[in-house]
Amino acid sequence: MANRTGTLVAPRGRWWSPLGKDEKLWFSMAAVWAVAMFAMIFFIWPAVGDRQQTFEGYRISEAEFATLTQQFIEEHGTGENLGGIPVVAPPPGSDVYLMATRFQFRPVVQLQRGETYRFLISSNDVQHGFSLQPDNINLQVIPGYILAVELTPEETGEYEIVCNEYCGLGHHLMLGRITVVE
Amino acid sequence: MEALRAGSWQCQVTGLKVDRSAERLIQFNAVTAVLYLAAGGIMAILVALTRWDAIHIISDPEWFYRLVGAHGSAMLLFWILFFEVAGLYFGGIVVLNTRMMAPIVGWVAFALMIIGSLGMMVTMLTGRATVMFTAYPPLEASQWFYLAYVLFAVGALFAVILFLVNVVGARLRGEVQTLPLFTFAMLAAAIIALFSIISGAIAIVPLWLKYRRDRLCRSGNLSAALLGSRSRRTADQPRGDGRHLVRAGDNHCWSEADQRGAQPLCLRALHLLHPDGCDTPYSGRPRPRHLGADDQYQLLRLPPCSAA
Numbered sequence: 001m002a003n004r005t006g007t008l009v010a011p012r013g014r015w016w017s018p019l020g021k022d023e024k025l026w027f028s029m030a031a032v033w034a035v036a037m038f039a040m041i042f043f044i045w046p047a048v049g050d051r052q053q054t055f056e057g058y059r060i061s062e063a064e065f066a067t068l069t070q071q072f073i074e075e076h077g078t079g080e081n082l083g084g085i086p087v088v089a090p091p092p093g094s095d096v097y098l099m100a101t102r103f104q105f106r107p108v109v110q111l112q113r114g115e116t117y118r119f120l121i122s123s124n125d126v127q128h129g130f131s132l133q134p135d136n137i138n139l140q141v142i143p144g145y146i147l148a149v150e151l152t153p154e155e156t157g158e159y160e161i162v163c164n165e166y167c168g169l170g171h172h173l174m175l176g177r178i179t180v181v182e
Numbered sequence: 183m184e185a186l187r188a189g190s191w192q193c194q195v196t197g198l199k200v201d202r203s204a205e206r207l208i209q210f211n212a213v214t215a216v217l218y219l220a221a222g223g224i225m226a227i228l229v230a231l232t233r234w235d236a237i238h239i240i241s242d243p244e245w246f247y248r249l250v251g252a253h254g255s256a257m258l259l260f261w262i263l264f265f266e267v268a269g270l271y272f273g274g275i276v277v278l279n280t281r282m283m284a285p286i287v288g289w290v291a292f293a294l295m296i297i298g299s300l301g302m303m304v305t306m307l308t309g310r311a312t313v314m315f316t317a318y319p320p321l322e323a324s325q326w327f328y329l330a331y332v333l334f335a336v337g338a339l340f341a342v343i344l345f346l347v348n349v350v351g352a353r354l355r356g357e358v359q360t361l362p363l364f365t366f367a368m369l370a371a372a373i374i375a376l377f378s379i380i381s382g383a384i385a386i387v388p389l390w391l392k393y394r395r396d397r398l399c400r401s402g403n404l405s406a407a408l409l410g411s412r413s414r415r416t417a418d419q420p421r422g423d424g425r426h427l428v429r430a431g432d433n434h435c436w437s438e439a440d441q442r443g444a445q446p447l448c449l450r451a452l453h454l455l456h457p458d459g460c461d462t463p464y465s466g467r468p469r470p471r472h473l474g475a476d477d478q479y480q481l482l483r484l485p486p487c488s489a490a
Contacts, residue, residue: 007363008196008277015360083484108484126321158487166314168321169244175484 055139055149062124062143065099072097073107082108082177095120098161098176100128100141102168105161105176113180116152129165132178138164153180190281203285204275208268210292211341215264218299222256225249244309251314252306260299263338266371267291270345273368278361280352284344291340298334302327328390335383342372342379 005011019027072095076088087108090096092115099106100123111117121130121141128141139147153159161176190199231239232246240246275282282288305311311323349369352358361369 007367008198010358010360010362085484127316160487166247166316166321169247169312171247172243173483177484177487 055147058146058148059144060122060146062122065097065122065146066101066124068120069097069099069106077107078110085177087179090117093117098122098130099124100130100163100174100176101125103163103170103174105130105163105174108177108179110179110181111153113153113156113182116150119147119149119151121147121149126167127165128163128167128174131162131164133160133162135159140165153178156180156182198276198279200276201280201282203288204271204282207282207285207288207292208271208276211264211268211271214292214296215261215268218256218260218264221303222253222261225253225256229253244312247312247314248307248309251312252303254315255299255302255306259302259334263334263375264295264299266375267295267338267341270341270368270372273362273365274345274348274352277365278349278352278358280348280355280357283348283351287340287344291337291344294333294337294340296337298330298332298337301330302334305330322393325390325394328386328393331386332383332390335379335386338375339379339383342375345372346376 072090073086073088076090076094078087078089080087085104085106085108087110088096089110092112094117096109096111096117096119098109098119098121100121102125121139122145123141123143125143127143130139130141130147131137137151139149141147157180159178159180161178163171163174167174189202191202192199228239229246229249231237240249271282271288302311305324305327311327313321313323313327345368349358349361349365
C-alpha cells in the first residue's frame with residue numbers, strides 16, 4: 001500500500017513543495033478573511049456601529065450596593081409597587097440603581113422619554129444577566145462590581161429586563177421592568 | 183512484508199497492523215462516546231419539547247434545569263472527549279502503524295473518565311448540581327460534582343499525554359517521519375485539549391477544595407470529617423477529651439481549644455492550601471440549591487407588559 005495517498009498515510013517528500021494551486025488560493029482567501037474579521041471586530045464596528053455599549057465598571061461590596069439601592073428606592077419611590085417590587089421615578093439625568101438579586105430586578109424604573117439616565121447595575125448574590133427587551137441590550141451583572149451605563153429611552157412604552165445568565169432554580173421567573181413615559 | 187508483531191492483526195483493506203490493546207481502548211472509548219451522545223440527544227429532545235409551549239413536557243422547572251445541565255455536559259464534554267480519545271489512539275497508534283506503549287495508562291484514563299462523567303451525571307440529575315455551566319462561585323454545587331469533574335479532567339489529561347508519548351515514541355523509534363494528515367490534526371486537537379483541560383483543572387480543583395472546606399466549616403465538623411470519622415457530633419457536645427466542637431452556623435470550624443491543641447496533619451495541609459483556613463469567620467452564607475421552604479427567596483411574577 002506504499003503508493004496510497006490520503007489523510008491516513010504520511011505524505012511523500014515535503015508536503016509544502018510544491019504547494020498546489022488550490023491550496024494557494026485557499027490559503028490566501030483564509031488569510032484575507034482573517035485580517036478582515038480582525039479589522040471589523042477591533043476597528044470598524046467600534047467606530048461605525050451604533051449598538052456598541054460603552055460602560056464603566058467599579059468595585060463595590062454586595063452589602064453596600066444593596067444599601068445604596070434601598071436608599072435610592074426610598075428617595076425616589078412613587079409608593080406604588082408592581083408585583084411586589086417598588087416603583088421608582090428618578091429625576092432626569094440622575095443615577096439609577098438597579099440591583100439584580102435572586103430572582104428579581106429591584107426596583108421597577110419609570111423613566112421620561114428623551115432624557116439620559118446613568119444606570120448603576122450590580123448583583124448582590126450570584127452572577128446575573130441584564131437583557132433589555134425588545135431592544136436587545138445585553139450586559140453581564142457580576143456581584144462585587146457596578147456596571148455604569150448611560151441609557152436614553154427614545155420611545156415610550158414598557159420594556160422587559162430578562163435575566164439571561166442562569167442564576168438558580170427560579171431563573172426563568174426573573175424579570176424586571178422599565179417604563180418610559182412622556 | 184515484515185512479520186506481524188504479537189498482539190496485533192493486519193487490516194486486509196489498508197494493510198495497517200492494528201495493535202489489539204489500542205483497538206480495545208478505541209472500541210471502549212468510542213462506544214461510551216456514542217452512548218453519551220444518545221443520552222444527551224434524548225435529554226435534548228425533552229428540553230426542546232419543554233421549550234415548545236404547546237407541549238411543555240416537563241412542568242417542573244427544577245427537572246428542566248437538571249436536564250439542561252446534564253444534556254450540556256453529555257454533549258459538550260463526554261461525547262466529544264470520549265470520542266476524541268478514541269480518535270487520538272487511532273491516529274497515534276493505528277494510523278502510524280505502530281505498537282501501543284503503556285496501554286495500562288489508557289485503561290486508567292478510561293476508568294477515571296467513566297467515574298468522573300458518571301459522577302457528574304448523577305449529581306446533576308439528582309439535583310445536587312443544578313448549576314449548569316455557571317458552576318463557578320458563587321453558584322454552588324455539591325462537592326462531589328467538583329470531585330467528579332476533576333477526575334474526568336485528570337482522566338482526559340492522562341489520555342492526551344498517552345497519545346503524545348506514543349507519537350513521540352514512534353518518532354524516536356524511527357517508525358514515522360512526517361505525520362499523516364489525520365494524525366497531524368489529532369496532534370493539534372491534543373495540544374488544544376491539553377491547554378483547556380489544564381486550565382479547567384486549575385479552575386475546578388481550588389473550587390472543589392474551597393467548597394469542601396466551606397461545607398465542613400458550616401457543619402462545624404471539619405476536624406472530624408477530615409480525619410475520616412463521619413462523626414455527627416455537632417451541637418456543643420463534649421468530645422470527652424475536653425475539647426468542644428462548635429455549633430453549626432457559628433462560623434468557626436473548631437473551637438479555640440481545638441486550635442490550641444495539636445492540629446492533625448491533614449488540617450495543616452489544608453492550611454497550606456487555604457492560609458485563612460477556618461480561623462477567619464466563614465463569611466459566605468449557605469447557598470441553597472433548591473427552592474425549598476427554607477429559602478428566603480421570593481418568587482415574584484410581574485404582570486405582562488402592556489401592548490406597545
